[in-house]
Amino acid sequence: MPTKDEKLYIVAMGLPARGKSTVVIRLKDTFIKNGITTRIFNNGNIRRKYRAMNTTIAEFYDPENKPAAELRKHFALANMKRAKDFLEGKGQVAVLDATNVSRERRELIEAYLTDHPILYIECINQDEDILHLSILEKIKLPEFAHFTPDDAAYEFRKRIEYYKMIYAPLHGERNYIRMDSLYNRILEEKLLDSIPLYSRIRDFLVTDVVKNLYLIRHTETYFNLEDRIGGNSLLTPQGISQAKALGRFFAKRKISYIFTSRKTRTISTAEPIADIQRACTIIPLGEFDEINGGCCDSMTYQEIKEKMPHVHSAREADKYHYVYPGGEGYVTMKKRVEMGIKKAFYLNRHADNIMIIGHRAVNRMILSHFLYRREEDVPYIYVPQDKFYHITATQDRKLFELQKFD
Ligand code: F6P
Numbered sequence: 291m292p293t294k295d296e297k298l299y300i301v302a303m304g305l306p307a308r309g310k311s312t313v314v315i316r317l318k319d320t321f322i323k324n325g326i327t328t329r330i331f332n333n334g335n336i337r338r339k340y341r342a343m344n345t346t347i348a349e350f351y352d353p354e355n356k357p358a359a360e361l362r363k364h365f366a367l368a369n370m371k372r373a374k375d376f377l378e379g380k381g382q383v384a385v386l387d388a389t390n391v392s393r394e395r396r397e398l399i400e401a402y403l404t405d406h407p408i409l410y411i412e413c414i415n416q417d418e419d420i421l422h423l424s425i426l427e428k429i430k431l432p433e434f435a436h437f438t439p440d441d442a443a444y445e446f447r448k449r450i451e452y453y454k455m456i457y458a459p460l461h462g463e464r465n466y467i468r469m470d471s472l473y474n475r476i477l478e479e480k481l482l483d484s485i486p487l488y489s490r491i492r493d494f495l496v497t498d499v500v501k502n503l504y505l506i507r508h509t510e511t512y513f514n515l516e517d518r519i520g521g522n523s524l525l526t527p528q529g530i531s532q533a534k535a536l537g538r539f540f541a542k543r544k545i546s547y548i549f550t551s552r553k554t555r556t557i558s559t560a561e562p563i564a565d566i567q568r569a570c571t572i573i574p575l576g577e578f579d580e581i582n583g584g585c586c587d588s589m590t591y592q593e594i595k596e597k598m599p600h601v602h603s604a605r606e607a608d609k610y611h612y613v614y615p616g617g618e619g620y621v622t623m624k625k626r627v628e629m630g631i632k633k634a635f636y637l638n639r640h641a642d643n644i645m646i647i648g649h650r651a652v653n654r655m656i657l658s659h660f661l662y663r664r665e666e667d668v669p670y671i672y673v674p675q676d677k678f679y680h681i682t683a684t685q686d687r688k689l690f691e692l693q694k695f696d
Contacts, residue, residue, distance in 0.1 A: 296486035297377045297406040300385045301399060303460060304413035305453050306446070307424040309471035312639055313413055314385045317494055320685055326487070327381050331369035333362070333388035338433055340365075346433050348448035353456050366395065370402045377406055383487070392456040396463060407483040409491070410466035417472050420636055469495055472632050494685055498635065498660070501642040503681040504540070507653050507673050508555040509533045513588075514675070520580060520587035525558045532676065532696065537562035539695040540645075547571050548645045549634040551578040556647045563645070573637065577630025580649035584617020609669040620651065620669050627655040653679075661690055 300317070302310040314330055321328040337345050343361065344350065350358045366388060373384035390396055390410075400408065415421060428434070429442035437445065460466045464482040469475060474496050481488065509532035513523035525533060540563050548564055550556035552574045564570040586594050586601060595602040605612040613619035638644045646656060654671040657663075660681050663671065676696060682689035 297381070298383050298486050299373060299377070299399075299403050299406055299408045300383060300491075301390055301396070301408055301410045302385065302387045302413065303390045303396075303410050303466075304471075305391060305457065306389060306450050307421060307428055308413040308415045309424070309636075310389075310411075310413045311387055313411065313469075313471055313495070314387050316499060317491065318383075318385060320494055321383055321487075323686070326383060328383040328385065329373075329376050329381055330385045330387050331373045331376075333365045333369055333386075336365040336368060337362070346437070346442075346445060348445045348452060351449045351452040353452060363395075363398070366398065367402070370399060374403060374405065389453055391453055391458065393458040393462075394456075400463075407465060407485055408463075409485050409488070410460055410463055411491075411495070412460055412466060412468040413471035414468060414477065415470065415472045417632075420472055420633065423633070423637065467492065467495065472636070473628075474498055490685075497685055498631075498683060499685070500635070500644060500660075500681060500683050502543075502644065503660075503679075503683075504545075504643065504645040505653055505656055505679040505681060506536065506559065506645065506647045507650060507675050507678070508553075508559040508647055509536070509675055511555045517590045517592070518588055519591070519594075520583040522554050525555060529555075529675075530558070530562075533559045534562045535696040536678075537566045541566045543643055544568075544641070545570050545643055545645050546641045547573055547634075547638050548647060549578060549630070549638075550574050550647045551580060551649060551652065552576055553579060553649070556649065560645075560647050573634075575630050575633060577626045577633065578646065578648045578652050581620070581623055581651035582614065582617035584614035586614055587617065608666075610665045620655065621665075623651065623655055627652055628659065631656060631659055657681075657690075 300314065302314050304310050311332065318328045318330055340361070343358070349355055353359060369386060373386055376384050386399065390399065425443050425446050428446055429439060434442040460468060465485055466480050467476055468478040470477055476492070476496060510526045510529035511523040512526055513521050515526060536559065545563065545567050546569065548560040548570060550560050550572060556578070557572060557574060560572045564572050586598065601614065610620045613622055634644060634646060648656060650673045651669070653673045654668050657671050657679060658668045660683055677692050677694050680689070680691045680693050
């Protein structure tokens with residue numbers, strides 16, 4: 291805990307729709323929970339209240355548009371003043387949430403905020419899919435209501451291009467963390483001053499925070515009865531009643547999205563759960579499709595052993611690294627499953643509960659993301675069909691429990 295005199299300015303930096311606000315809001319919530327008085331000063335919130343000019347059209351962000359640039363500087367200064375007042379009073383951490391991508395803007399911040407150290411947090415996201423989804427979220431804001439969705443997305447992308455024109459990477463600044471906000475990975479850090487709470491901030495930034503992740507394997511299928519791998523089998527009557535039991539079990543917990551694979555068995559497991567909820571969307575993601583068995587797809591384990599003994603023995607010898615001919619292995623699934631987790635977390639980021647309905651191998655990979663396991667142990671993690679994993683991973687609490695639902 292910093293002493294009352296140890297105060298800090300955190301300045302977000304990054305192009306629009308790179309997850310800055312999500313990061314700083316979560317950071318603020320964590321600090322407040324730990325008794326650290328924190329407030330966010332968001333330039334966009336001031337801008338959105340300003341009615342004299344249309345601030346959603348891209349031209350408002352054109353660096354050549356001098357009156358608009360002056361106005362944006364004015365909003366930024368208003369927030370700097372409020373942040374300074376906050377730290378002069380009881381506040382301990384003041385967060386400036388804005389793009390702050392130009393050197394000029396950062397020089398202004400540094401010239402004004404001289405009383406406490408400044409830590410910049412730059413958010414970078416290079417993933418086009420996530421950028422696309424972020425823009426779709428952004429244009430749902432009331433300020434875009436006067437545009438068609440296509441026009442709003444066009445204006446927003448053009449706005450990003452204007453920001454790129456003035457973008458100057460962090461370099462001469464004294465203290466900064468550059469992070470990949472999709473992967474929660476620190477790409478670069480520099481620290482010339484003593485920054486209160488630094489190790490907690492750093493740890494927070496690299497932690498995947500989830501209050502409740504319900505990780506479920508699809509319920510029983512006809513292929514499961516025969517011990518057949520892959521395919522696109524249907525649920526058995528027992529599988530259907532297990533799915534209904536899941537629906538009843540989760541009826542009182544709010545689930546806004548259920549992420550599944552594209553396979554019928556995971557979607558059919560999700561349907562009775564979604565049906566009982568008031569508003570729940572099933573989102574099938576290819577990233578959560580089961581391991582591709584390639585030439586062995588739809589065979590039983592016994593058939594593989596008899597007809598393709600070399601596959602059987604090579605897989606037995608090193609199950610994690612073995613790749614089915616024409617298919618996948620645990621090792622090659624890692625990247626896509628991680629991307630699925632990132633997408634699901636991103637889309638679900640405003641809710642506490644997140645549900646994923648996957649398959650045996652996929653769920654093992656998801657579990658290994660949260661639960662440290664040696665690679666060779668991952669393909670043997672227990673993933674039953676009559677229980678689910680409940681995972682909590684926040685800075686203050688880690689929980690992994692296998693729960694029965696029936
Ligand atoms: O049998 C069900 C299944 O999901 C198959 O589709 C998949 O090939 C297999 O489990 C993965 O488990 P393992 O890696 O243990 O073979």
